[in-house]
Amino acid sequence: MFSVGGVVSRSNNKFRVNVIVDRCKECGLCIFICPTKVLVRSGVMNRYGYYPPDPVFIDKCVGCKLCEYVCPDFAIFIEKV
Amino acid sequence: MALAMHVHPLDKHLRVKRLPTIFCSGCGIGIALSAMLRALDKRISEGSVNPNKVLWVSGIGCSGRAVLYLNYDVAHVLHGRAIPFAIGAVLANPELKAVVLGGDGDIAAIGGNHLIHAAKRNFDMVVVMITNFIYAMTGGQVAPTTPYGVYTTTTPAGNPEYPLNVIKLVGALNANYVARASVTTPHLIEQYFYKALAMRGFRFIEVVATCPEMFGRHIGLRDSVEMFSELKKRVVYRHRPSLEEAMIDWEKGIVIGEFVERNNPSFIELLRGVKK
Amino acid sequence: MRRAFATGNFAVAEGAMTAGLRFYAGYPITPSSEIFEYLAEELPKRGGVVVQMEDEIASINAVIGASWAGAKAMTATSGPGFSLMAEAIGLAVITETPVVIVNVMRAGPSTGAPTKTSQSDVFQARWASHGDYIVPVYAPWSVQEAYDLTIKAFNTAELLRTPVILLSDATIAHLWESLTIYDRGEVEVIERKIPKKVSDEPYPPHKPDEDLVPPMPIFGAGFKALVESLLHDEWGHYSPTNSVYHSLVKRLVDKVVKRLSYVYEQETRFCEDAEVLLVSYGSTARTVYLVIKELRKRGVRAGFLRLKTLWPLDEERIRSCCPNAKKVIVVENNIGKIYMDMSRIFRNQDVFPASVLSLELPTPSEVLEAVEPWL
CATH class of the missing domain: 3.40.50.970 (Thiamin diphosphate (ThDP)-binding fold, Pyr/PP domains)
Known part of the structure; x- marks a missing residue:
């Protein structure tokens, strides 16, 4: 895991999940929608008091982008590694 | 200080300095917005839409605020008047590709007359109406789409009216495209908007959205995830459904799909004498 | 042209x-x-x-x-x-x-x-x-x-x-x-x-x-x-x-x-020697102008101020347009609206409303009837 400019990223050998920490409003939709349950609510609060998702189980990520599509706040996106 | 770096793939379409948006946690407007931007991004990168000619117009309400985050020509005008504003702009410069974004109150209640006449004219614009079943920005009053019997702050004894089915209304007029999607199906919003951008005439997309803060509070679904999954359960996709099938009923189900698809000459084409 | x-x-x-x-x-x-x-x-x-x-x-x-x-x-x-x-x-x-x-x-x-x-x-x-x-x-x-x-x-x-x-x-x-x-x-x-x-x-x-x-x-x-x-x-x-x-x-x-x-634009006529200033605008000013000419024939030194701009008003130009006027009469086809501005602007003169409520262009006799009580 690494964090640059407010973005928390974790990758497996195919996909990287990026969370723009300070855009997140902790609605939980990404965690709910993820079919392989990659995301977990982080223990670290962002500047607005929300707990953004953390792609803890990144090994399970299949790059479906459902989290990116369902995020209302442009706060999470997936890249191919 | 807000995050100003371009990181998200859609950031080039956004005025990123203004993020985060004002929308409540779990609000569906952002889902619809990002789906529309993905469609627009695709159109721009394939060269069929010139980003300098895209104009976003919105009225007042939560959905009306969405355009303010877009890095395009945008106008946040009067409550209900986004459609006539866009009509004026497009008639004065037909190169403009106008997208009107609004809530069901803005588009179908206070702006209802403009909606009817723009559809009747088959006017050259895309209208995206975000239906959240409530007046949310003003604090949870009854909306044209609020289901029967629901408590709102102005119907404390339950909504005595049956809701307005805007798809049936617009479908009865001369619109070239009438579709409904849901924020629980963002890929369909993207697909419909992508298609609509390349069509002519009046294109109407209703996006059924989650509003956990106001509507959810009234119906006991205050949690974002709970509201989202309850809406998801009610949404039924049909392939090319008829207008008769365009049910939008919180109890019985919400039918999504493409209800009307025509290729009639648009208002501006008719003005110029194009007959087909 | x-x-x-x-x-x-x-x-x-x-x-x-x-x-x-x-x-x-x-x-x-x-x-x-x-x-x-x-x-x-x-x-x-x-x-x-x-x-x-x-x-x-x-x-x-x-x-x-x-x-x-x-x-x-x-x-x-x-x-x-x-x-x-x-x-x-x-x-x-x-x-x-x-x-x-x-x-x-x-x-x-x-x-x-x-x-x-x-x-x-x-x-x-x-x-x-x-x-x-x-x-x-x-x-x-x-x-x-x-x-x-x-x-x-x-x-x-x-x-x-x-x-x-x-x-x-x-x-x-x-x-x-x-x-x-x-x-x-x-x-x-x-x-x-x-x-x-x-x-x-x-x-x-x-x-x-x-x-x-x-x-x-x-x-x-x-x-x-x-x-x-x-x-x-x-x-x-x-x-x-x-x-x-x-x-x-x-x-x-x-x-x-x-x-x-x-x-701001206005038009003045006969203001050099005028003791009574008639203020009007729009169509009613047409009748007022005629009435002023008639009044001057009768020996009344009437001046004419016609507002072309109704808002904003150049109060200084209005106040100084007719230095010798002692009375200001505002003729208009309503219940007396520009009159309110004039009574504010002309602080040292007596200002009177001469409202003619008419569905047609006010006639000279209607205007005269409204103006005469203040002369």
């Missing part, structure tokens, strides 16, 4: 086309419809667009949208339609949109007497919309002046990026007189400022120049305009703070007041 025999409504339409009108949206209403009908015939031939909307609300909003797309735009209506346009006048003010709104006054309140004349919308023209602002209001008294002031209305709108009201009335609208129509190049036509180039970097689009007017980033040119009806700062961002509120509202007012010498 060509000569024509025309009505006031025709003159307004011709004036607008001379000024460069490219977009007209309207809704039929007596006594303004001929402006619409004539433009529907003529404007498309000259490359413009005319459209009939579903109501006056749609018309004015379409006109504002068209102006943002770079077109000089106008609508015309009468009292009931003007009432419906009220909210959008405020939109044009806060978004600094150059538009011209013609209100051909008819008698009210409400539906009133559609085919009959009146001057009762004088205050409504100034303050139709909520909020603090100033919009220029012009009132012609002849067919020629309907033409001239329409051009002036467009020039003011473009110069100051503001809505401008042209307050005609049913009498002027349907009056036939000779009219001189000018070609482009024979009269001054002002165009709005637009930003010099598209900036790659974000820039504050609402930051004014020295004349307090920001260049207008019109749609479709890559400016990424942000048209905002909310209280906004120079970036166009909603910011409900007192500092932004003060600077925006004050600037919207000051940019007009700063150009008062351009915006």
